[in-house]
Amino acid sequence: MTGLRAKQKADRNRRILEAATSLFREVGYDSARIEDIAERAEVSVGTFYNYYENKGDILVAAVSMEVEEVLQSGKAIVENPPPGPFEALQALIDQYFDHSLVYLNKEMWRTAMATSIQQPESPFSRRYTELDKRLCDQVSMLVQKLQLRGAVTPGLDAAAVGQMAFNNLNMMFIEFVKDEAMTLETLKERVTRQNRPLALLISGPRTQ
Structure with missing residues (x-):
């Protein structure tokens, strides 16, 4: 029972x-x-x-559901990524973006982001920050995995590179939700263009 x-x-x-x-x-x-x-x-x-207790609790639950599913999907990419940094980053980031509007629309994302900033000590904001950190950590794990394979330059701070990539995709996602007219394809095209030189800079001997 x-x-x-x-x-x-x-x-x-x-x-x-x-x-x-x-x-x-x-x-x-x-x-x-x-x-x-x-x-x-x-x-x-x-x-x-x-x-x-209120609609805010529902919103953070929706964000949590969104991110948990994205993290689970991203886990498979991190465990067995494409061979090169560019392809691997694109696979993971596309997975994030493709799932971003499954449960939330742009207005809901704007509300969630604004609430997390306006109420930094609230449970909502702490949960939002925790989810962002887990996504950032997953990107760093991907770069570290590629480095172990020899696809990323040895000695490079892989965690820092992952943080840079995440910070960029996060900022571009903010720009996306601010602009109702911007399509998901436009967002992905812009981030792809930005990831290409980053991937080239960090590529190790096996991908050069």
Whole structure:
């Protein structure tokens, strides 16, 4: 029975989260009401509050779900990356970008980013910062793996290179969510152009 109750609780939570994110996309984060989220998820308002205190909690849960799935997909690339730095970075970064609008739209990302900056000591901001760090660490792990293979220059600070690559892709993603007209393809093309010289600079003897 314990396992069944846990499954029912997880299913209910998933329904609430999916209902909220779909409503946010349809009417906007600010206009979405908790009563409407509960109705769409087929739960009572009281049940909603058993899971989340407010819409902000829902938003951070959506960001977490997004990033956790991206990290899991990226793990396979890090474990067995393409042979060269350029191809490997592109595979990982494209994976991040391709998944970025699955649960959140640009408005939701802007709200999440603004909240993390405006309330730096809040649980939301700490969680957002932690997720960013895990993504950054994964990029650094990819560069370190390539270095072990001889595809990245020996002696280079692979962790720092990964941080540089992540900081750039993160800044470009911010520019993307700020601009409603920018397409995902445009974002990927711009980051690809920026990654090409970086990959060339760090390439080791096996890729030169």
